[in-house]
Amino acid sequence: MSRPLVYITGASSGIGQALALRYHQAGYRxxxxxxxxxxxxxxxxxLGIRADTCRIFAADVRDIDAITAAGRACLADQGVPDVVIANAGISVGVDTAIAEDLEVVRRTFETNNLGMCATFQPFISPMRARGTGRLVGIASVAGIRGLPGHGAYCASKAAVISYLESLRGELHGSGVGVVTLLPGYIATPLTASNRYSMPFLMQPEAFAARAFDAIDDGVSxxxxxxxxxxxxxxxxLLPNAxxxxxxxxxxxxxRAGE
Known part of the structure; x- marks a missing residue:
């Protein structure tokens, strides 16, 4: 219990799994x-990670009851985390002219936005009471400007950036830091089927190493x-035209199914 604790959603693959490995290597539970x-x-x-240093919780971040229950179970079993990383997310193309894609838009916002809020919710009061902690949200460079066929993802990540900025202001002076990370193109299942060029593509392990340093440095x-x-x-900076x-x-x- 004396070792620091990190809580990570979306830990089964990609960025989440790479972050879990990096934190394990740094001695975190x-x-x-x-x-x-x-x-x-x-x-x-x-990897030979001992069961007493790693707890695994089953939850879909879209299910508010399930993800907040997972947070409360972590608090009860392991204590207040030092770092909470809301990483779970989805990326699916959409065409607003197609009615069934509206459900994809709903699922994207439920996962990428509501899921992030619900991930953080159980931990904010305990962290504030302790006076330390870091809440980390994984946004995306895609949240900077909208890309064709990517409206749901770009809009959801733009919302992540604004939400985290708001949360940072709310927690200012509490000792709880809020970190916004914007990955570029990372070689994960989310990008594996992309049919366009991906400049500066990174491996998830390389991203995790840099993300760990940024979080440890307390950048915003x-x-x-x-x-x-x-x-x-x-x-x-580019004009719209x-x-x-x-x-x-x-x-x-x-799009889904393509």
Whole structure:
């Protein structure tokens, strides 16, 4: 119990699993949340992670009762985490002209936005009472500007950035820090089927190493890798007419079932 504790959602693959490994290597106890708990358990066994240093909770972040219950179970069994990382997210292309894609939009916001709020909710009061802790939200460079066929994901990640900024202001002076991380293109199942170029593509382990340092440093906002931070700033500065022309002919994100 003297070792620090990290709580991570979406821990069964990709960024979440890479972050879990990096924190384990740093000596943290793990509280890992996933829908596919069998995969997380197999991963932990394969690395020889002892059961007394790693608890695995089954929850879908879209289910408010389930994800908040997982947070309360972590508090009861392991104590107040030092770091909570709301990482679970989905990325699916949408076409607003197609009626069934409206359900994809709903699912995206329930996962990427409501799920993040529900992940943090059980921990805010205990962290504030203790006077320390870090709440980390995984946003995306895609939240900087909208991309064709990617409206649900881009909008949800833009909302993540604004939400975390609001939360940072609410917790200012409490000792609880809020960290916004914006990955660029990371080689995960979410990007595996992308049919467009992905500049500065990173492996999840490389992202996790840089994310760990950013969280440990207590930064409020960081784009990883830094090159995508430059790209993001340039994208934001471009006039709409120029930005729109740059996207002409760009391949769209796959829709569900494609």
């Amino acid at each position: 793990l509280a890992l949340v996933a829908r596919r708990t069998d995969e997380v358990q197999a991963w932990a066994r394969g 906002y960081r784009v990883i890798p830094w090159q995508m931070g430059v790209v993001a700033k340039l994208m934001r 120029v930005f729109d022309r740059l996207l002409v002919g760009r391949e769209r994100k796959h």
